[in-house]
Amino acid sequence: AQSVTQPDIHITVSEGASLELRCNYSYGATPYLFWYVQSPGQGLQLLLKYFSGDTLVQGIKGFEAEFKRSQSSFNLRKPSVHWSDAAEYFCAVGLSSNTGKLIFGQGTTLQVKP
Amino acid sequence: EAGVVQSPRYKIIEKKQPVAFWCNPISGHNTLYWYLQNLGQGPELLIRYENEEAVDDSQLPKDRFSAERLKGVDSTLKIQPAELGDSAVYLCASSLGDRGLETQYFGPGTRLLVL
Numbered sequence: 001a002q003s004v005t006q007p008d009i010h011i012t013v014s015e016g017a018s019l020e021l022r023c024n025y026s027y028g029a030t031p032y033l034f035w036y037v038q039s040p041g042q043g044l045q046l047l048l049k050y051f052s053g054d055t056l057v058q059g060i061k062g063f064e065a066e067f068k069r070s071q072s073s074f075n076l077r078k079p080s081v082h083w084s085d086a087a088e089y090f091c092a093v094g095l096s097s098n099t100g101k102l103i104f105g106q107g108t109t110l111q112v113k114p
Numbered sequence: 115e116a117g118v119v120q121s122p123r124y125k126i127i128e129k130k131q132p133v134a135f136w137c138n139p140i141s142g143h144n145t146l147y148w149y150l151q152n153l154g155q156g157p158e159l160l161i162r163y164e165n166e167e168a169v170d171d172s173q174l175p176k177d178r179f180s181a182e183r184l185k186g187v188d189s190t191l192k193i194q195p196a197e198l199g200d201s202a203v204y205l206c207a208s209s210l211g212d213r214g215l216e217t218q219y220f221g222p223g224t225r226l227l228v229l
Binding site: 004009032036041042043044045046049051090092094100101102104105106107 | 117118145147154155156157158159162170205207209211213215216217218219220221222223
């Protein structure tokens with residue numbers, strides 16, 4: 001069955017430090033991969049997505065993610081975290097080209113220390 | 115451009131009462147989704163509409179949940195009767211199409227508390 005695993009439930013980093021959030025997926029075919037961010041009381045906002053081509057994807061707010069097929073991973077990175085990045089981050093996999101159904105991971109809560 | 119609008123933002127009801135949530139998608143978006151988000155979890159799809167047709171409702175608990183999108187624009191999700199375990203955030207999303215590469219745009223959600 002298709003699944004998405006975000007191994008880290010909660011991460012704390014200092015402002016200005018680098019960030020990497022992990023995401024592993026289980027899916028038999030080539031996946032469509034997404035990272036969303038959810039701030040308290042807000043809906044989910046798309047940070048970036050991968051469908052094909054270059055495995056390093058650039059997104060909004062200075063985020064990037066790298067698709068590694070051999071590791072079934074799609075980790076999210078940012079070189080320097082800002083206090084406003086504190087939020088919950090969700091990785092998701094789209095199941096096929098013919099449907100918009102997404103399977104989400106359980107999320108990683110990011111706390112930023114001053 | 116207005117985003118996905120949901121109302122109410124918060125709802126508190128007693129168990130066994132009915133409740134309804136409303137969603138207005140982004141103008142021109144044919145595909146509408148309702149998701150359930152439990153505390154500490156990622157969203158789970160309840161139902162997906164393509165225009166007015168429910169094309170995927172396999173995860174909708176049909177004994178107590180119902181949804182409609184009569185004119186292919188706004189949508190209503192109903193629970194009757196509500197149970198304690200229904201306390202969660204109900205998210206609505208929309209996209210231009212229903213292909214896997216379409217970006218889904220989410221509303222702020224309705225937070226439901228069943229007492």
